[in-house]
Amino acid sequence: MARIELKLAHSYKPRPQSDSDYALLPLDMAFEDGGAYALLGPSGCGKTTMLNIMSGLLVPSEGQVLFDGRDVTRASPQERNIAQVFQFPVIYDTMTVAENLAFPLKNRKVAPERIRQRVGRIAEMLEMSGQLDQRAAGLAADAKQKISLGRGLVREDVAAVLFDEPLTVIDPHLKWQLRRKLKQIHHELKLTLIYVTHDQVEALTFADQVVVMTRGRAVQVGTPGELFERPRHAFVGHFIGSPGMNFLPAQVQGDALVVAGQRLALPRALPAGALRLGVRPEYLHLAAPGQAGALQCTVARVQDLGTHQMLTATLGGEVLKARCAPEQALPGEGQPVWLQVLGEHTCFYQDEELLP
Numbered sequence: 001m002a003r004i005e006l007k008l009a010h011s012y013k014p015r016p017q018s019d020s021d022y023a024l025l026p027l028d029m030a031f032e033d034g035g036a037y038a039l040l041g042p043s044g045c046g047k048t049t050m051l052n053i054m055s056g057l058l059v060p061s062e063g064q065v066l067f068d069g070r071d072v073t074r075a076s077p078q079e080r081n082i083a084q085v086f087q088f089p090v091i092y093d094t095m096t097v098a099e100n101l102a103f104p105l106k107n108r109k110v111a112p113e114r115i116r117q118r119v120g121r122i123a124e125m126l127e128m129s130g131q132l133d134q135r136a137a138g139l140a141a142d143a144k145q146k147i148s149l150g151r152g153l154v155r156e157d158v159a160a161v162l163f164d165e166p167l168t169v170i171d172p173h174l175k176w177q178l179r180r181k182l183k184q185i186h187h188e189l190k191l192t193l194i195y196v197t198h199d200q201v202e203a204l205t206f207a208d209q210v211v212v213m214t215r216g217r218a219v220q221v222g223t224p225g226e227l228f229e230r231p232r233h234a235f236v237g238h239f240i241g242s243p244g245m246n247f248l249p250a251q252v253q254g255d256a257l258v259v260a261g262q263r264l265a266l267p268r269a270l271p272a273g274a275l276r277l278g279v280r281p282e283y284l285h286l287a288a289p290g291q292a293g294a295l296q297c298t299v300a301r302v303q304d305l306g307t308h309q310m311l312t313a314t315l316g317g318e319v320l321k322a323r324c325a326p327e328q329a330l331p332g333e334g335q336p337v338w339l340q341v342l343g344e345h346t347c348f349y350q351d352e353e354l355l356p
Protein backbone atom coordinates (compact mmCIF):
# COMPACT_ATOMS: atom_id res chain seq x y z
CA MET A 1 0.00 0.00 0.00
CA ALA A 2 1.06 3.56 -0.49
CA ARG A 3 0.43 7.17 0.44
CA ILE A 4 -0.77 8.79 -2.76
CA GLU A 5 -0.07 12.48 -3.35
CA LEU A 6 -1.48 14.54 -6.20
CA LYS A 7 0.22 17.83 -6.96
CA LEU A 8 -1.22 18.60 -10.36
CA ALA A 9 -3.79 20.02 -12.75
CA HIS A 10 -5.32 18.52 -15.85
CA SER A 11 -6.77 19.92 -19.04
CA TYR A 12 -7.86 17.79 -21.98
CA LYS A 13 -7.24 20.88 -24.15
CA PRO A 14 -3.73 21.49 -25.56
CA ARG A 15 -3.61 25.18 -24.58
CA PRO A 16 -5.94 25.88 -21.66
CA GLN A 17 -6.78 29.57 -21.29
CA SER A 18 -9.25 29.83 -18.41
CA ASP A 19 -10.43 27.77 -15.40
CA SER A 20 -13.26 26.29 -17.46
CA ASP A 21 -10.68 24.65 -19.78
CA TYR A 22 -9.48 22.47 -16.88
CA ALA A 23 -11.06 19.13 -15.93
CA LEU A 24 -9.00 19.40 -12.72
CA LEU A 25 -7.88 22.79 -11.38
CA PRO A 26 -4.52 22.93 -9.56
CA LEU A 27 -4.70 20.72 -6.47
CA ASP A 28 -2.38 19.48 -3.78
CA MET A 29 -3.79 16.61 -1.75
CA ALA A 30 -2.85 13.28 -0.19
CA PHE A 31 -4.63 9.95 0.26
CA GLU A 32 -3.25 8.28 3.38
CA ASP A 33 -2.17 4.65 3.42
CA GLY A 34 -5.04 2.34 4.42
CA GLY A 35 -7.77 5.00 4.22
CA ALA A 36 -11.30 4.59 2.79
CA TYR A 37 -11.98 7.58 0.55
CA ALA A 38 -14.88 8.62 -1.66
CA LEU A 39 -14.64 11.12 -4.51
CA LEU A 40 -18.10 12.68 -4.56
CA GLY A 41 -19.58 15.24 -6.94
CA PRO A 42 -22.02 15.78 -9.78
CA SER A 43 -21.49 14.51 -13.31
CA GLY A 44 -18.58 16.21 -15.08
CA CYS A 45 -16.86 17.55 -11.92
CA GLY A 46 -13.64 15.60 -12.60
CA LYS A 47 -13.94 12.46 -10.46
CA THR A 48 -13.06 9.94 -13.18
CA THR A 49 -10.25 12.20 -14.40
CA MET A 50 -8.75 12.20 -10.89
CA LEU A 51 -9.15 8.42 -10.56
CA ASN A 52 -7.55 7.75 -13.96
CA ILE A 53 -4.62 9.99 -13.06
CA MET A 54 -4.11 7.99 -9.86
CA SER A 55 -4.31 4.66 -11.65
CA GLY A 56 -1.98 5.68 -14.47
CA LEU A 57 -4.55 5.44 -17.27
CA LEU A 58 -4.10 9.20 -17.76
CA VAL A 59 -0.99 11.41 -17.48
CA PRO A 60 -1.82 14.84 -15.98
CA SER A 61 -1.11 17.79 -18.26
CA GLU A 62 0.68 19.56 -15.38
CA GLY A 63 2.38 18.37 -12.19
CA GLN A 64 3.11 15.08 -10.47
CA VAL A 65 1.66 11.95 -8.89
CA LEU A 66 3.69 10.57 -5.97
CA PHE A 67 3.39 7.14 -4.35
CA ASP A 68 5.22 7.13 -1.00
CA GLY A 69 7.17 10.15 -2.22
CA ARG A 70 8.22 8.41 -5.48
CA ASP A 71 7.30 10.14 -8.74
CA VAL A 72 5.04 7.76 -10.71
CA THR A 73 3.46 10.37 -13.02
CA ARG A 74 4.39 8.43 -16.14
CA ALA A 75 4.23 4.90 -14.72
CA SER A 76 1.62 2.46 -16.04
CA PRO A 77 -1.16 0.98 -13.81
CA GLN A 78 0.87 -2.28 -13.63
CA GLU A 79 3.99 -0.44 -12.51
CA ARG A 80 1.98 1.44 -9.89
CA ASN A 81 0.43 -1.78 -8.64
CA ILE A 82 -3.13 -0.46 -8.71
CA ALA A 83 -6.31 -2.54 -8.86
CA GLN A 84 -9.31 -0.91 -10.52
CA VAL A 85 -13.02 -1.87 -10.51
CA PHE A 86 -15.17 -0.26 -13.18
CA GLN A 87 -18.91 0.43 -13.53
CA PHE A 88 -19.51 -2.73 -15.51
CA PRO A 89 -18.16 -6.24 -14.80
CA VAL A 90 -14.76 -7.06 -16.28
CA ILE A 91 -14.56 -10.84 -15.91
CA TYR A 92 -13.97 -13.97 -17.98
CA ASP A 93 -17.30 -15.65 -18.76
CA THR A 94 -15.72 -19.02 -19.58
CA MET A 95 -13.97 -19.25 -16.19
CA THR A 96 -15.56 -20.25 -12.90
CA VAL A 97 -16.04 -17.74 -10.09
CA ALA A 98 -12.97 -19.18 -8.30
CA GLU A 99 -10.81 -18.96 -11.44
CA ASN A 100 -11.88 -15.37 -12.00
CA LEU A 101 -11.00 -14.42 -8.43
CA ALA A 102 -7.69 -16.27 -8.65
CA PHE A 103 -6.67 -14.64 -11.94
CA PRO A 104 -4.91 -11.50 -10.59
CA LEU A 105 -2.96 -13.71 -8.14
CA LYS A 106 -1.97 -16.32 -10.78
CA ASN A 107 -0.72 -13.48 -12.94
CA ARG A 108 1.57 -12.45 -10.10
CA LYS A 109 2.74 -16.06 -9.58
CA VAL A 110 1.38 -16.33 -6.05
CA ALA A 111 1.73 -19.87 -4.60
CA PRO A 112 -1.34 -22.10 -5.25
CA GLU A 113 -2.04 -22.70 -1.54
CA ARG A 114 -1.98 -18.96 -0.84
CA ILE A 115 -4.29 -18.37 -3.83
CA ARG A 116 -6.75 -20.95 -2.49
CA GLN A 117 -6.79 -19.29 0.94
CA ARG A 118 -7.18 -15.78 -0.39
CA VAL A 119 -9.90 -16.67 -2.92
CA GLY A 120 -11.77 -18.51 -0.15
CA ARG A 121 -11.56 -15.48 2.14
CA ILE A 122 -12.71 -12.97 -0.49
CA ALA A 123 -15.57 -15.25 -1.61
CA GLU A 124 -16.68 -15.59 2.00
CA MET A 125 -16.64 -11.82 2.51
CA LEU A 126 -18.71 -11.31 -0.62
CA GLU A 127 -21.00 -14.23 0.28
CA MET A 128 -20.06 -16.14 -2.86
CA SER A 129 -18.57 -19.25 -1.24
CA GLY A 130 -21.42 -21.41 -2.59
CA GLN A 131 -20.83 -20.25 -6.17
CA LEU A 132 -17.07 -20.78 -6.47
CA ASP A 133 -17.36 -23.65 -8.97
CA GLN A 134 -20.05 -22.04 -11.12
CA ARG A 135 -19.19 -20.63 -14.54
CA ALA A 136 -19.42 -16.85 -14.59
CA ALA A 137 -21.38 -16.94 -17.87
CA GLY A 138 -24.57 -18.16 -16.19
CA LEU A 139 -24.59 -15.54 -13.42
CA ALA A 140 -26.78 -12.43 -13.11
CA ALA A 141 -25.27 -8.97 -13.70
CA ASP A 142 -24.94 -8.17 -10.01
CA ALA A 143 -23.21 -11.48 -9.21
CA LYS A 144 -20.77 -10.75 -12.05
CA GLN A 145 -20.09 -7.32 -10.59
CA LYS A 146 -19.46 -8.93 -7.19
CA ILE A 147 -16.76 -11.02 -8.91
CA SER A 148 -15.25 -7.79 -10.29
CA LEU A 149 -15.21 -6.34 -6.78
CA GLY A 150 -13.57 -9.55 -5.54
CA ARG A 151 -10.92 -9.38 -8.26
CA GLY A 152 -10.17 -5.83 -7.19
CA LEU A 153 -9.77 -6.86 -3.55
CA VAL A 154 -8.02 -10.20 -3.91
CA ARG A 155 -4.41 -8.99 -4.05
CA GLU A 156 -2.80 -8.04 -0.76
CA ASP A 157 0.14 -6.16 -2.24
CA VAL A 158 -1.67 -3.39 -4.18
CA ALA A 159 -0.93 0.29 -3.60
CA ALA A 160 -4.68 1.02 -3.70
CA VAL A 161 -7.97 -0.30 -5.06
CA LEU A 162 -9.89 2.24 -7.14
CA PHE A 163 -13.63 1.89 -7.69
CA ASP A 164 -15.42 3.90 -10.39
CA GLU A 165 -19.17 3.88 -9.57
CA PRO A 166 -18.97 0.10 -9.01
CA LEU A 167 -22.56 -0.40 -7.86
CA THR A 168 -24.30 1.08 -10.93
CA VAL A 169 -25.49 -2.31 -12.24
CA ILE A 170 -26.42 -3.64 -8.80
CA ASP A 171 -30.03 -4.04 -7.77
CA PRO A 172 -31.01 -1.30 -5.21
CA HIS A 173 -31.60 -3.74 -2.34
CA LEU A 174 -28.25 -5.50 -2.83
CA LYS A 175 -26.56 -2.13 -3.32
CA TRP A 176 -27.30 -1.22 0.27
CA GLN A 177 -25.85 -4.51 1.51
CA LEU A 178 -22.73 -4.25 -0.64
CA ARG A 179 -21.98 -0.70 0.50
CA ARG A 180 -21.93 -1.89 4.11
CA LYS A 181 -19.97 -4.97 3.09
CA LEU A 182 -17.27 -2.89 1.41
CA LYS A 183 -16.88 -0.84 4.55
CA GLN A 184 -16.51 -4.02 6.60
CA ILE A 185 -14.03 -5.43 4.06
CA HIS A 186 -12.02 -2.23 4.36
CA HIS A 187 -11.77 -2.71 8.13
CA GLU A 188 -10.70 -6.34 7.69
CA LEU A 189 -8.27 -6.03 4.78
CA LYS A 190 -6.89 -2.55 5.59
CA LEU A 191 -6.38 -1.75 1.91
CA THR A 192 -6.41 1.84 0.62
CA LEU A 193 -9.77 2.13 -1.12
CA ILE A 194 -10.81 5.08 -3.30
CA TYR A 195 -14.39 5.09 -4.46
CA VAL A 196 -15.93 7.39 -7.08
CA THR A 197 -19.63 8.15 -6.87
CA HIS A 198 -22.16 10.93 -7.48
CA ASP A 199 -24.41 9.46 -4.77
CA GLN A 200 -23.91 11.07 -1.35
CA VAL A 201 -25.47 8.13 0.55
CA GLU A 202 -23.01 5.79 -1.14
CA ALA A 203 -20.07 8.09 -0.31
CA LEU A 204 -21.10 8.76 3.27
CA THR A 205 -21.76 5.10 4.17
CA PHE A 206 -18.56 3.84 2.59
CA ALA A 207 -15.87 6.41 3.28
CA ASP A 208 -14.02 7.67 6.33
CA GLN A 209 -12.93 10.69 4.30
CA VAL A 210 -15.01 12.19 1.50
CA VAL A 211 -13.50 14.45 -1.18
CA VAL A 212 -16.29 16.71 -2.44
CA MET A 213 -15.72 18.00 -5.97
CA THR A 214 -17.36 20.59 -8.16
CA ARG A 215 -16.24 21.96 -11.53
CA GLY A 216 -12.75 20.51 -11.39
CA ARG A 217 -12.09 21.56 -7.78
CA ALA A 218 -11.83 19.46 -4.64
CA VAL A 219 -13.63 21.92 -2.36
CA GLN A 220 -13.48 19.93 0.89
CA VAL A 221 -11.94 16.74 2.22
CA GLY A 222 -13.58 15.65 5.45
CA THR A 223 -15.43 13.05 7.47
CA PRO A 224 -19.17 12.74 6.83
CA GLY A 225 -19.72 14.59 10.15
CA GLU A 226 -17.44 17.50 9.16
CA LEU A 227 -19.15 17.88 5.79
CA PHE A 228 -22.52 18.04 7.51
CA GLU A 229 -21.59 20.31 10.43
CA ARG A 230 -19.02 22.66 8.89
CA PRO A 231 -19.26 22.76 5.10
CA ARG A 232 -16.14 24.72 4.15
CA HIS A 233 -17.65 25.70 0.80
CA ALA A 234 -21.27 26.63 0.05
CA PHE A 235 -21.38 23.87 -2.59
CA VAL A 236 -20.77 21.25 0.13
CA GLY A 237 -23.64 22.68 2.21
CA HIS A 238 -25.92 22.52 -0.78
CA PHE A 239 -24.79 19.11 -2.10
CA ILE A 240 -24.62 17.17 1.19
CA GLY A 241 -27.89 16.66 3.04
CA SER A 242 -31.39 15.98 1.88
CA PRO A 243 -32.50 18.63 1.38
CA GLY A 244 -29.26 20.62 1.52
CA MET A 245 -28.37 23.64 3.63
CA ASN A 246 -30.60 26.74 3.53
CA PHE A 247 -28.79 29.89 2.38
CA LEU A 248 -29.90 33.49 2.96
CA PRO A 249 -28.21 36.62 1.59
CA ALA A 250 -27.30 38.93 4.49
CA GLN A 251 -25.61 42.30 5.05
CA VAL A 252 -23.43 43.23 8.00
CA GLN A 253 -24.32 46.82 8.98
CA GLY A 254 -22.54 48.03 12.12
CA ASP A 255 -23.65 45.74 14.93
CA ALA A 256 -26.57 44.31 12.96
CA LEU A 257 -27.06 41.51 10.48
CA VAL A 258 -29.75 42.49 8.00
CA VAL A 259 -31.63 39.67 6.29
CA ALA A 260 -34.52 40.43 3.90
CA GLY A 261 -35.02 43.82 5.61
CA GLN A 262 -35.13 42.30 9.15
CA ARG A 263 -32.41 43.22 11.65
CA LEU A 264 -30.72 40.70 13.90
CA ALA A 265 -28.07 41.39 16.55
CA LEU A 266 -24.67 40.48 15.08
CA PRO A 267 -23.90 37.05 16.61
CA ARG A 268 -20.11 37.35 16.31
CA ALA A 269 -17.44 39.38 14.55
CA LEU A 270 -18.15 39.24 10.80
CA PRO A 271 -16.67 41.29 7.95
CA ALA A 272 -18.77 44.28 6.87
CA GLY A 273 -20.74 43.93 3.66
CA ALA A 274 -22.52 41.14 1.86
CA LEU A 275 -22.33 37.50 2.92
CA ARG A 276 -24.54 34.43 3.06
CA LEU A 277 -25.90 32.76 6.13
CA GLY A 278 -26.22 28.96 5.99
CA VAL A 279 -28.34 26.80 8.28
CA ARG A 280 -29.30 23.17 7.76
CA PRO A 281 -33.01 22.15 7.81
CA GLU A 282 -32.17 19.91 10.79
CA TYR A 283 -31.08 22.99 12.81
CA LEU A 284 -33.73 25.46 11.69
CA HIS A 285 -36.21 25.49 14.58
CA LEU A 286 -39.46 27.34 15.22
CA ALA A 287 -39.11 30.32 17.56
CA ALA A 288 -41.39 32.62 19.55
CA PRO A 289 -42.34 35.88 17.76
CA GLY A 290 -39.55 38.43 18.07
CA GLN A 291 -37.09 35.93 19.65
CA ALA A 292 -33.42 36.93 19.36
CA GLY A 293 -31.82 35.37 16.26
CA ALA A 294 -35.19 34.52 14.65
CA LEU A 295 -36.79 35.87 11.48
CA GLN A 296 -40.44 36.20 10.57
CA CYS A 297 -41.24 34.06 7.52
CA THR A 298 -44.42 32.74 5.85
CA VAL A 299 -45.40 29.08 5.70
CA ALA A 300 -45.59 27.87 2.10
CA ARG A 301 -46.13 24.18 2.74
CA VAL A 302 -46.09 21.48 5.41
CA GLN A 303 -45.42 17.87 4.38
CA ASP A 304 -45.88 14.91 6.70
CA LEU A 305 -43.04 12.54 5.78
CA GLY A 306 -43.72 9.96 8.49
CA THR A 307 -40.44 10.18 10.41
CA HIS A 308 -40.62 14.00 10.38
CA GLN A 309 -42.50 16.98 8.95
CA MET A 310 -40.89 19.24 6.36
CA LEU A 311 -41.91 22.86 6.70
CA THR A 312 -41.24 25.08 3.67
CA ALA A 313 -41.28 28.81 4.39
CA THR A 314 -40.59 31.91 2.32
CA LEU A 315 -38.73 35.05 3.30
CA GLY A 316 -38.73 37.72 0.60
CA GLY A 317 -37.72 35.76 -2.50
CA GLU A 318 -35.89 33.07 -0.48
CA VAL A 319 -37.15 29.59 0.40
CA LEU A 320 -36.26 27.88 3.69
CA LYS A 321 -36.77 24.26 4.74
CA ALA A 322 -37.10 23.22 8.38
CA ARG A 323 -37.17 19.60 9.54
CA CYS A 324 -39.66 19.35 12.41
CA ALA A 325 -40.70 16.54 14.77
CA PRO A 326 -43.66 14.44 13.53
CA GLU A 327 -45.93 15.46 16.40
CA GLN A 328 -45.04 19.18 16.43
CA ALA A 329 -48.00 21.56 15.91
CA LEU A 330 -47.14 23.77 12.91
CA PRO A 331 -48.91 26.84 11.51
CA GLY A 332 -50.85 26.34 8.28
CA GLU A 333 -50.06 27.50 4.75
CA GLY A 334 -49.95 31.30 4.40
CA GLN A 335 -49.50 31.80 8.18
CA PRO A 336 -46.54 33.68 9.71
CA VAL A 337 -43.83 31.56 11.33
CA TRP A 338 -40.69 32.61 13.24
CA LEU A 339 -37.59 30.60 12.41
CA GLN A 340 -34.40 30.58 14.49
CA VAL A 341 -31.71 31.21 11.88
CA LEU A 342 -28.90 32.09 14.30
CA GLY A 343 -27.48 29.42 16.58
CA GLU A 344 -24.36 27.36 17.22
CA HIS A 345 -24.79 25.47 13.90
CA THR A 346 -25.17 28.57 11.71
CA CYS A 347 -22.38 29.07 9.15
CA PHE A 348 -21.42 32.24 7.26
CA TYR A 349 -20.04 32.33 3.73
CA GLN A 350 -18.28 34.99 1.69
CA ASP A 351 -17.43 34.25 -1.95
CA GLU A 352 -18.74 30.71 -1.30
CA GLU A 353 -16.03 30.06 1.34
CA LEU A 354 -16.84 29.45 5.03
CA LEU A 355 -15.83 32.34 7.30
CA PRO A 356 -13.73 31.03 10.20
Ligand SMILES: Nc1ncnc2c1ncn2[C@@H]1O[C@H](COP(=O)(O)OP(=O)(O)OP(=O)(O)O)[C@@H](O)[C@H]1O
Binds near residue numbers: 023041047048050
Ligand atom coordinates in the same frame (compact mmCIF):
# COMPACT_ATOMS: atom_id res chain seq x y z
N1 LIG B 1 -11.28 12.14 -22.85
C1 LIG B 1 -11.77 13.36 -22.67
N2 LIG B 1 -11.55 14.34 -23.58
C2 LIG B 1 -12.02 15.59 -23.39
N3 LIG B 1 -12.74 15.98 -22.31
C3 LIG B 1 -13.00 15.04 -21.38
C4 LIG B 1 -12.54 13.70 -21.50
N4 LIG B 1 -12.93 13.00 -20.40
C5 LIG B 1 -13.62 13.89 -19.63
N5 LIG B 1 -13.66 15.11 -20.20
C6 LIG B 1 -14.26 16.33 -19.64
O1 LIG B 1 -13.64 16.59 -18.39
C7 LIG B 1 -14.57 17.00 -17.40
C8 LIG B 1 -14.52 16.06 -16.20
O2 LIG B 1 -14.96 14.77 -16.63
P1 LIG B 1 -14.94 13.48 -15.70
O3 LIG B 1 -15.37 12.30 -16.52
O4 LIG B 1 -13.64 13.40 -14.99
O5 LIG B 1 -16.08 13.85 -14.65
P2 LIG B 1 -16.89 12.91 -13.66
O6 LIG B 1 -17.08 13.70 -12.43
O7 LIG B 1 -16.23 11.59 -13.55
O8 LIG B 1 -18.28 12.77 -14.41
P3 LIG B 1 -19.21 11.47 -14.58
O9 LIG B 1 -19.76 11.18 -13.23
O10 LIG B 1 -20.23 11.94 -15.56
O11 LIG B 1 -18.31 10.39 -15.13
C9 LIG B 1 -15.93 17.04 -18.10
O12 LIG B 1 -16.16 18.36 -18.53
C10 LIG B 1 -15.73 16.11 -19.29
O13 LIG B 1 -16.58 16.51 -20.37
